[in-house]
Amino acid sequence: MEPYAFAALVTPEGEGTRAVQLYRAILSAIRLGRAAGALPSSRAAAEALGLSRNTVNAAYELLRAEGAIAVAPGAAPRILPPPPLPPSPAPGPTPPLSARGHQLAAEGRPWPAPTLFAPGRPDEALFPRDLWALALRRAARQPQGAAFAYGEFSGLPSLRAALARRLAADRGMRVSPEQVLVTPGAKASLTLLAVALAGPGDAALIEEPGYNGARSAFGGAGLGLSPLPVDGVGADPDRADWGCSPRLIYVTPANQYPLGARLTLARRAALLARAAECGALVIEDDYDSEFHWEGRALPALQGSAPDQVAALGTASKALMPALRLGWIVAPPALAGALAAVQRALGLGANIHAQGALADLIESGQYRAQLHRISRTYGERGRAFAAALRRLPIPSVADPTGGVQLTIRLPEGVEARAVAALNAAGFGPVPLSAFCIGEAQEGLVAGFAQATPERIARFCEVLTWAL
């Protein structure tokens, strides 16, 4: 094999060091059957290629490590034959999904619609990209010690402490750092709680209409679902069927998803009393209470009953969903066991994203970010609601938080409205998709990217569909 055959492949434009480029070129020649026998000595190759002998030796060492050549002192590197392939057995069929696999696959298919005005979706333009890039870099350059491998699986101590302080001060939670478990997001948090606290066939109550992510996570854990009806002031415990003796109760007291109600004090008390009676854990999804812009957010339910409530939070809305960063504030008596279950299931979050978030919280930049997005989303949400109020549909109230609102529709209009809006490039989700019982008609539409032009166009298409 003559070295000049590779010369053209080793150029400064190629990827990697010159040694890596040379290694790749030779390996590819060997694999394609264009090289056999022996390679030239490293001295001859270096000369022919105009490379240093160190570079050629480094490439040969990579080839040796790969098992592609054998190197013996004083002899030319010998190209080894490819390893024998295992005999092919008769090819077996692909195994099928299980029943719950089928159900979950149906739940998890992405909504086949445009993402503009899709609910729950923040605006990428408001993500503080440079700030985050710097914080990430700082986090990555620190030695991690115990957190490097499988220690601190429930989160970096600095983040757990920062979150505990913030949630106590801003959300009125009763929380120590040991109660905070950092996860790869809200759905993973729900999966963890469902698996740890309930078994197949157990029941869970979820708001109706309610977050479909809770439905799929609970379904994955084998739970049966029962509706907890929601009206204009949130979940109504008196209208649920408590005969199912639920192990879990999923609620969004700060800003009901997707209707936008704030759970009243009386209902909060009733819910906690009912939960205590049947020994259920209340899961309080506090998903967007951090940027509540109208009036004052009520303190979290967790603060009233830390033993009965697990509160969920996420960096998805304030920063970016794809960070895959969420947290659970667990009841003190369950925190240790839940951390062990978290480790057993492998539900840990990336260390550098955790470090960057801790950094932003401690430096006050996270709060500044919340302030910035609250103002923007508030303006957009109010403008969207005002425009919708001019249409011949049930009146839409100003949203008080979050990044989506619900538009109630007259009977029989939902499917047509969704189709027309999808076709025009808008991705609201039908309200009926948030129901497990009798379908309610409407649209759940995000407004994080609602510019005046887009709002006008949305209303135009919706009017046409009506």
Add this chain to the structure above:
Amino acid sequence: MEPYAFAALVTPEGEGTRAVQLYRAILSAIRLGRAAGALPSSRAAAEALGLSRNTVNAAYELLRAEGAIAVAPGAAPRILPPPPLPPSPAPGPTPPLSARGHQLAAEGRPWPAPTLFAPGRPDEALFPRDLWALALRRAARQPQGAAFAYGEFSGLPSLRAALARRLAADRGMRVSPEQVLVTPGAKASLTLLAVALAGPGDAALIEEPGYNGARSAFGGAGLGLSPLPVDGVGADPDRADWGCSPRLIYVTPANQYPLGARLTLARRAALLARAAECGALVIEDDYDSEFHWEGRALPALQGSAPDQVAALGTASKALMPALRLGWIVAPPALAGALAAVQRALGLGANIHAQGALADLIESGQYRAQLHRISRTYGERGRAFAAALRRLPIPSVADPTGGVQLTIRLPEGVEARAVAALNAAGFGPVPLSAFCIGEAQEGLVAGFAQATPERIARFCEVLTWAL
């Protein structure tokens, strides 16, 4: 409330902008009951504090957004009373774990031992910190588009493509980017496969001795476990009980964990034939085949039977476990459904870690890193094995890959040896902890941080314990 009372709190040393500092100082005064009634006008406050009026207005806006003050045109900002706390119901008890929650919590408790010489643990000193920090920063500064929110839940297209190319070229897999699902690590991959492909009460075969993470992930999904015995050449399909008709079969063909055998070609063929007979999915955990340093790694089992095999990989060993980055190469017919289940359960990985890994793979730096650590771990592993061969115990072969080896012990010695080594600061895990059937005695010890001094001390303590 006099503005000068806050002057001392707004200093350049504090965290955050001056507006945020002022906001915090006032909020804390309100919460502590040291302020009531009204705040001074922003003009008066700015003058008294020596701050610009914009700064004071920004602080007041934050207080307004928090609901701490009400602002009306032409009037001083009015401090609002705190929101009423919900009436405390009789505090309920903490709900208990479910049966599977208890089992998983027991599986997931961290091993109570030092981490030095603990199995499966790479050396933090070999993590390319600056390189990773730069790659992360680059990834974070890019606009993400569809991947920003809930799209691309199974991984960044660039990473899925880079992994597919690499695994095809280096591991002989038959894989397209659509088959690659990026997850938060190997355990999360196992949880996903178990939930999607099996139901409660179904059976799974796992190597005996074998990876305890597979045991806990399968247990969490409600599966029953049956042993697949391992000897010096890997898992022996003829010695397993196939009467249980397993849905899943967990194996580590490239480098058996924890014994270190390489599965023979004959056994590979037999395993695939048996799996096809009962319609089981073979899970090939290729956890450390990437830095196989002795001879040539056999191509992955997946390449022989892509419809029957799901191959798992991870960046834990080559880079850092706390990145929480792993992947599944799924059978083509299952990839779409598994991606949907992944989304339903919330098992997604951090976007910037994904971007950085894609970057390192494409630039050749990942391969250079593998080369670097293979050499170091190879040296350390061989030195450790050579030292152990001088002790009066069954001979320890040179490891051919990975970061741990297994030391067989005479009967009745294991507990004493573990206790003595733990007391001396070493964290090997007893081999019996890797067994679900009859316990085998020995030590599974990591050598990623095995310096000559540590090896000498380890052998000294072990000799004493014998």
